[in-house]
Amino acid sequence: xxxxxxxxxxxxxxxxxxxxxxxxxxxxxxxxxxxxxxxxxxxxxxxxxxxxxxxxxxxxxxxxxxxxxxxxxxxxxxxxxxxxxxxxxxxxxxxxxxxxxxxxxxxxxxxxxxxxxxxxxxxxxxxxxxxxxxxxxxxxxxxxxxxxxxxxxxxxxxxxxxxxxxxxxxxxxxxxxxxxxxxxxxxxxxxxxxxxxxxxxxxxxxxxxxxxxxxxxxxxxxxxxxxxxxxxxxxxxxxxxxxxxxxxxxxxxxxxxxxxxxxxxxxxxxxxxxxxxxxxxxxxxxxxxxxxxxxxxxxxxxxxxxxxxxxxxxxxxxxxxxxxxxxxxxxxxxxxxxxxxxxxxxxxxxxxxxxxxxxxxxxxxxxxxxxxxxxxxxxxxxxxxxxxxxxxxx
Amino acid sequence: xxxxxxxxxxxxxxxxxxxxxxxxxxxxxxxxxxxxxxxxxxxxxxxxxxxxxxxxxxxxxxxxxxxxxxxxxxxxxxxxxxxxxxxxxxxxxxxxxxxxxxxxxxxxxxxxxxxxxxxxxxxxxxxxxxxxxxxxxxxxxxxxxxxxxxxxxxxxxxxxxxxxxxxxxxxxxxxxxxxxxxxxxxxxxxxxxxxxxx
Numbered sequence: 001x002x003x004x005x006x007x008x009x010x011x012x013x014x015x016x017x018x019x020x021x022x023x024x025x026x027x028x029x030x031x032x033x034x035x036x037x038x039x040x041x042x043x044x045x046x047x048x049x050x051x052x053x054x055x056x057x058x059x060x061x062x063x064x065x066x067x068x069x070x071x072x073x074x075x076x077x078x079x080x081x082x083x084x085x086x087x088x089x090x091x092x093x094x095x096x097x098x099x100x101x102x103x104x105x106x107x108x109x110x111x112x113x114x115x116x117x118x119x120x121x122x123x124x125x126x127x128x129x130x131x132x133x134x135x136x137x138x139x140x141x142x143x144x145x146x147x148x149x150x151x152x153x154x155x156x157x158x159x160x161x162x163x164x165x166x167x168x169x170x171x172x173x174x175x176x177x178x179x180x181x182x183x184x185x186x187x188x189x190x191x192x193x194x195x196x197x198x199x200x201x202x203x204x205x206x207x208x209x210x211x212x213x214x215x216x217x218x219x220x221x222x223x224x225x226x227x228x229x230x231x232x233x234x235x236x237x238x239x240x241x242x243x244x245x246x247x248x249x250x251x252x253x254x255x256x257x258x259x260x261x262x263x264x265x266x267x268x269x270x271x272x273x274x275x276x277x278x279x280x281x282x283x284x285x286x287x288x289x290x291x292x293x294x295x296x297x298x299x300x301x302x303x304x305x306x307x308x309x310x311x312x313x314x315x316x317x318x319x320x321x322x323x324x325x326x327x328x329x330x331x332x333x334x335x336x337x338x339x340x341x342x343x344x345x346x347x348x349x350x351x352x353x354x355x356x357x358x359x360x361x362x363x364x365x366x367x368x369x370x371x372x373x374x375x376x377x378x379x380x381x382x383x384x385x386x387x388x389x390x391x392x393x394x
Numbered sequence: 395x396x397x398x399x400x401x402x403x404x405x406x407x408x409x410x411x412x413x414x415x416x417x418x419x420x421x422x423x424x425x426x427x428x429x430x431x432x433x434x435x436x437x438x439x440x441x442x443x444x445x446x447x448x449x450x451x452x453x454x455x456x457x458x459x460x461x462x463x464x465x466x467x468x469x470x471x472x473x474x475x476x477x478x479x480x481x482x483x484x485x486x487x488x489x490x491x492x493x494x495x496x497x498x499x500x501x502x503x504x505x506x507x508x509x510x511x512x513x514x515x516x517x518x519x520x521x522x523x524x525x526x527x528x529x530x531x532x533x534x535x536x537x538x539x540x541x542x543x544x545x546x547x548x549x550x551x552x553x554x555x556x557x558x559x560x561x562x563x564x565x566x567x568x569x570x571x572x573x574x575x576x577x578x579x580x581x582x583x584x585x586x587x588x589x590x591x592x
Contacts, residue, residue: 033532064444064530073441103446115452150452162452166546186546192454197432197476200456208546223546229456234472237463239456267460272501275464275535305464305535310496315535363532393532 031064032394039387044088046371048379054087071107076100098122113152120145144170158194181213184286188223198231204243210286217293217331218250221284223261235269247284249293251331257294259284278302287325289345289377294329298322311357318350325377343376363391429478430521435487436462436473438521443491444530464535467491470504481518485511488524 037058043051060081067074078100085093101119108114121144151163169183188206195201206223225243232238242262249256265279278301285297303317323345353367369385436458440446445461446453459473467490469483482504489495489507500506511518518524 031530066442066444066530068438068441073446075441075444075446077444077447101447103441103451105441105446105452113452117447117451119447148451150450152452164451184546188546194475197474200454200475206546221546229454231456231459231472231474234468234470237456237460237473239460265460267463269463269466269468272466272495275466277460277464303464305466307466391532 029066031066033062033064033391034394035060035062035389035391037387037389039385041383041385043381043383044085046373046381046383048381052087054085056086057084058082073103073105075103077102111154115148115150115152117148118145142170142172144168160192162190162192164188164190178214180290182217182286183211185209185211200229202227202229202241204241215291215331216251217287217291219247219286219293220250221245221247225261227263237267238265240264245284247294249329251293253332254293254329257284257329259296273307275305276303285323287323289323289325291331292325292329293331295323295325295345297324313355315353315355316351318348320346320348322346341376345373345375345377347371347373361393365389365391431475432469432473432477432479432483433458433475435479435484435521438525439467439487439491439528442525442528442530443534445534448534461535462487465491465531466495479521481508484518484521484524488516488518488528491525491528 035058037056037060039056039058040053041056042053044054044056045052058081060079063076063078065074065076079098081097081099083095083097099119099121102117104114104116106114122142146168147166149165153161153163155161164187166186167184169181171181172178186206186208188204190202190204192200192202203226204223206221208221208223210217210219210221212218223243223245225241227239227241229239230237240263242260244258245261246258247256261281261283263279263281263283266277268276268278270276280298280300282296282298285295287293287295289295299319299321301317301319303315305313305315307313325343325345327342348371350370351367353365355363355365357363366388367386369383369387371383371385372381374380433455436455437453439462440449440453440458443465445465448461449457455473455475459468459475462468463473467487469486485507486504489498489510494510495501498506498510508518511524516524516527
């Protein structure tokens with residue numbers, strides 16, 4: 001852990017002091033950016049009452065490497081960030097976090113292609129804990145990784161088949177968090193047929209296995225569905241998919257559940273200066289609220305971008321996620337006393353942001369973020385964040 | 395029986411591996427120059443602009459089109475997976491990717507986009523040469539947390555905000571939606587198409 005922190009320190013200092021002298025210019029496969037943010041957060045612990053407000057200073061370095069050959073693409077990104085709180089009750093007032101991802105695409109033959117991607121996070125996004133545990137995860141001591149792989153097979157000029165695999169795991173360092181550790185292994189096949197240049201239809205089959213540490217909340221799901229991707233007009237693009245999901249559980253006391261699932265998204269350019277995206281999805285989903293083993297999740301989002309001038313742009317966005325938890329999907333957790341009942345968990349996020357290009361290498365930004373959670377299962381909270389930032393490209 | 399099935403499967407796989415695609419076969423037989431489709435161009439742009447990390451492995455053409463559109467990159471008549479890329483389409487999307495659209499005085503005139511690129515020394519005879527001056531966007535618009543909401547192969551890590559969200563976590567669910575920064579102008583180096591696919 002110390003080694004990671006020192007490595008992060010070194011990289012941050014290195015990028016700040018050596019970026020220009022690297023001679024990074026117009027034709028680089030390596031790019032370094034640095035973003036400095038000053039933020040005021042009125043509820044850093046996402047508490048219901050007795051909120052703790054704090055100023056934060058955040059510095060984030062981003063290393064990007066792109067290799068683009070005739071049949072090979074490799075993209076690598078590493079993004080360490082350092083945060084200092086002016087008012088934090090925990091023992092430490094500063095932290096390091098790490099995020100990295102790798103994308104590798106390889107054309108094997110005219111008919112076969114391989115795509116691999118991996119995303120790793122260290123201490124970036126701790127989950128909310130269950131309602132029976134009042135503690136919050138203060139040390140960001142978790143490790144998460146997502147590995148995706150796709151083998152694309154061209155069956156004919158207009159038909160292709162993708163064989164996909166995905167493995168995700170979340171692991172907390174703290175043994176007391178065992179019930180929140182889980183792994184998701186997924187495999188699937190997608191058959192796509194291009195009806196025309198603007199319309200593609202698809203059929204899909206998926207198998208998903210979710211495994212939790214600790215109390216048995218394990219589940220297996222089978223998805224069968226179909227979809228369509230349509231360029232509706234020059235300015236409107238849409239996709240729609242849906243099907244049936246059959247979910248069964250390892251725990252004997254939990255009955256299996258069948259449910260429809262669906263997803264819709266639209267991308268619209270009303271004018272040359274404006275972009276609008278929106279979408280919604282519904283499915284059975286894994287849960288981070290112990291002792292529930294399942295949730296019915298509905299999510300919607302919309303975002304709007306508008307270029308006020310060549311230098312100034314405005315962005316507005318909102319998203320809502322609602323999870324329904326049912327008592328019949330509560331696992332027996334031995335001696336612990338659980339308040340098991342039906343409940344709903346709703347998270348709303350909204351944000352506004354302005355970005356101004358100062359010159360070729362510098363950008364200034366200002367933003368406001370609003371987050372609120374309304375829940376039957378855990379404490380509600382409201383959080384406001386105001387920030388200004390400066391980004392420089394070396 | 396098992397051995398026979400295995401041999402048949404192996405032969406089918408080898409045939410699949412070695413046989414060119416229908417289009418490639420057509421091109422070979424007719425001796426015509428292989429055209430680049432808009433689907434291929436979009437895939438290349440997504441990779442060059444550093445947007446691939448926001449999409450699933452081997453994204454569909456529609457996913458590539460969508461993320462390019464939210465970054466304000468689209469041909470005049472919109473994206474069409476099957477349509478061949480024209481010089482006018484290519485010039486338009488390259489200028490858009492350079493974030494220089496504001497400098498086009500008559501955007502409805504396709505020739506204006508070509509003239510602008512030629513004027514700053516970017517050759518557009520091939521896709522490889524034209525995309526050479528492009529590099530990853532500093533902070534692209536990338537609604538990665540909200541695309542592929544349901545598909546278990548592609549869904550993102552939970553959107554739940556952490557108790558102590560920090561810079562990265564704060565940005566991941568919502569702020570990358572807005573994290574758009576225009577690409578600064580870049581000198582053009584019209585040398586060989588290193589990394590050119592076409």
